[in-house]
Amino acid sequence: MWRRRFGALLLRPRSSAPIPSSSSGHRHLPLPVSHEKPLALNILLSLFTSQAGGDAVKPFIAFVLGGPGSGKGTQCARIASDFGFAHLSAGDLLRNEISSGSEKGELILDIIKEGRIVPSDITVDLIRKAMESTNAKKVLIDGFPRCEENRIAFERIIGTEPDLVIFFDCPEDEMVKRLLGRNQGRVDDNIETIKKRLKVFESLNIPVVDYYSSRGKVHKINAMGTAEEIFGAVRKLFSSIRL
Numbered sequence: 001m002w003r004r005r006f007g008a009l010l011l012r013p014r015s016s017a018p019i020p021s022s023s024s025g026h027r028h029l030p031l032p033v034s035h036e037k038p039l040a041l042n043i044l045l046s047l048f049t050s051q052a053g054g055d056a057v058k059p060f061i062a063f064v065l066g067g068p069g070s071g072k073g074t075q076c077a078r079i080a081s082d083f084g085f086a087h088l089s090a091g092d093l094l095r096n097e098i099s100s101g102s103e104k105g106e107l108i109l110d111i112i113k114e115g116r117i118v119p120s121d122i123t124v125d126l127i128r129k130a131m132e133s134t135n136a137k138k139v140l141i142d143g144f145p146r147c148e149e150n151r152i153a154f155e156r157i158i159g160t161e162p163d164l165v166i167f168f169d170c171p172e173d174e175m176v177k178r179l180l181g182r183n184q185g186r187v188d189d190n191i192e193t194i195k196k197r198l199k200v201f202e203s204l205n206i207p208v209v210d211y212y213s214s215r216g217k218v219h220k221i222n223a224m225g226t227a228e229e230i231f232g233a234v235r236k237l238f239s240s241i242r243l
């Protein structure tokens with residue numbers, strides 16, 4: 001996408017800082033310990049590179065991560081309406097593909113029912129198309145990347161990294177309670193699939209959070225409390241970014 005114009009600048013290696021190991025067994029991620037640069041400085045630098053290079057302006061990209069039911073979708077809807085972000089939910093894009101009745105959709109449905117991760121090329125392709133069809137200068141990518149392979153595929157195909165990663169930190173029992181009370185008819189909101197999704201989250205998604213923590217890109221938000229209380233912390237973060 002922007003790789004031809006921005007790739008060299010955005011994808012240059014920054015350092016070989018060690019990546020902290022995953023916090024398996026923890027339901028709450030410890031605060032990021034290894035920051036190359038403070039988060040605010042990182043955001044400022046990526047804003048600068050977003051604007052560089054003439055006509056094609058790379059949008060500001062925020063990945064929104066957190067366990068199943070941690071409130072990603074709820075908070076993204078608020079960020080989109082209050083701060084003018086486009087909200088791209090990877091899960092919704094996959095569910096739309098299922099609804100389209102395509103062959104790919106059948107494969108996706110089988111994977112979602114099992115709480116597993118859809119192959120990266122399928123998800124990144126859907127995200128790429130959605131990004132191309134929005135003119136937004138600020139984009140939230142909700143619920144992606146789910147694993148290191150997803151992350152690497154995004155960086156290769158889209159040709160850039162996120163400017164910011166928000167991590168909603170929520171205890172497991174609260175996530176289970178929320179998912180069982182969601183009542184939106186999702187095929188994966190049943191206790192068997194929820195248990196699998198939680199395992200996948202711990203083993204595959206937390207390493208992605210750890211990776212971006214080591215690059216100083218993660219802003220962790222305590223996801224316990226009312227949606228309004230949590231949005232208070234979210235609002236504070238986005239108000240400080242001034243995009």
Ligand SMILES: Nc1ncnc2c1ncn2[C@@H]1O[C@H](COP(=O)(O)OP(=O)(O)OP(=O)(O)O)[C@@H](O)[C@H]1O
Nearest residue numbers: 067068069070071072073074178181182225226227
């Ligand atoms: N702070 C909160 N307190 C209580 N319930 C909440 C809170 N935030 C969201 N919910 C509710 O919990 C459920 C899950 O929220 P949401 O869909 O936003 O989570 P999610 O992280 O996007 O989940 P998933 O990963 O499964 O898509 C929804 O029914 C939502 O209304």
Ligand SMILES: O=c1ccn([C@@H]2O[C@H](COP(=O)(O)O)[C@@H](O)[C@H]2O)c(=O)[nH]1
Nearest residue numbers: 090091111112115116117118143144146
């Ligand atoms: O990048 C992604 C996002 C989602 N999935 C699959 O979809 C379900 C539901 O996702 P939500 O974000 O909770 O709506 C998830 O459990 C995965 O099976 C995916 O594979 N890759």
Ligand SMILES: [Mg+2]
Nearest residue numbers: 072073091143
């Ligand atoms: Mg969601």
